Amino acid sequence: MAKKKDNFFLLLIGLGILYLIYQNSKDKDTDIHINNYHNRPRHNLRRHHRRHHKPKIEEPKKYYDSKYMDREDMEINVPTRGEPPEYQQVGILSGEGDENIKPLYGRQTYRGSNQWNYFTSLDSHLATKIPVYIGGEDCTEERGCKEINKGDMVDMGDIGDRHFKASIYKTAAPRYIPNIL
Numbered sequence: 001m002a003k004k005k006d007n008f009f010l011l012l013i014g015l016g017i018l019y020l021i022y023q024n025s026k027d028k029d030t031d032i033h034i035n036n037y038h039n040r041p042r043h044n045l046r047r048h049h050r051r052h053h054k055p056k057i058e059e060p061k062k063y064y065d066s067k068y069m070d071r072e073d074m075e076i077n078v079p080t081r082g083e084p085p086e087y088q089q090v091g092i093l094s095g096e097g098d099e100n101i102k103p104l105y106g107r108q109t110y111r112g113s114n115q116w117n118y119f120t121s122l123d124s125h126l127a128t129k130i131p132v133y134i135g136g137e138d139c140t141e142e143r144g145c146k147e148i149n150k151g152d153m154v155d156m157g158d159i160g161d162r163h164f165k166a167s168i169y170k171t172a173a174p175r176y177i178p179n180i181l
Contacts, residue, residue: 081110084117093120093132093154093164102156104132104166106148115144120156130157 090106102120109115118132118139131140132148133155139145148154152166 091168
């Protein structure tokens with residue numbers, strides 16, 4: 001008699017579990033929602049316009065989409081050390097003769113760098129950038145050149161026969177002001 005009660009009790013529990021499974025499956029929504037990165041709202045209208053005017057059929061991709069950022073949102077050539085400062089006149093270049101004086105413009109390749117970009121110009125009326133070369137290296141390129149100090153010899157333009165002596169302006173150094181905390 002006890003065995004029949006145990007079997008009946010197990011049968012009752014099994015039927016109860018089946019009933020709960022049936023009820024839960026009826027309540028579930030059968031629509032499948034896929035989190036698609038392309039359907040996210042964007043603030044940039046140009047990207048939004050580009051994204052929603054694609055052809056319906058696309059070729060298979062040869063890469064996996066990034067799970068962190070959509071490939072169309074990835075920017076390239078972003079200066080990770082910040083934008084370089086603006087060019088400013090840092091000194092003059094003196095050639096042979098008193099009339100052969102040119103302004104020297106320079107900037108650091110990035111803030112805190114010891115590499116600089118330099119150029120000069122023909123005169124104050126014609127602002128044509130002429131590259132400065134140090135040891136055969138073009139100082140207008142992205143990498144730049146070493147910092148020019150007072151008395152260094154540099155070349156102007158591609159032709160290495162025009163040598164100039166650099167005179168660098170003094171910079172205003174930080175000063176101690178005792179009244180400011």
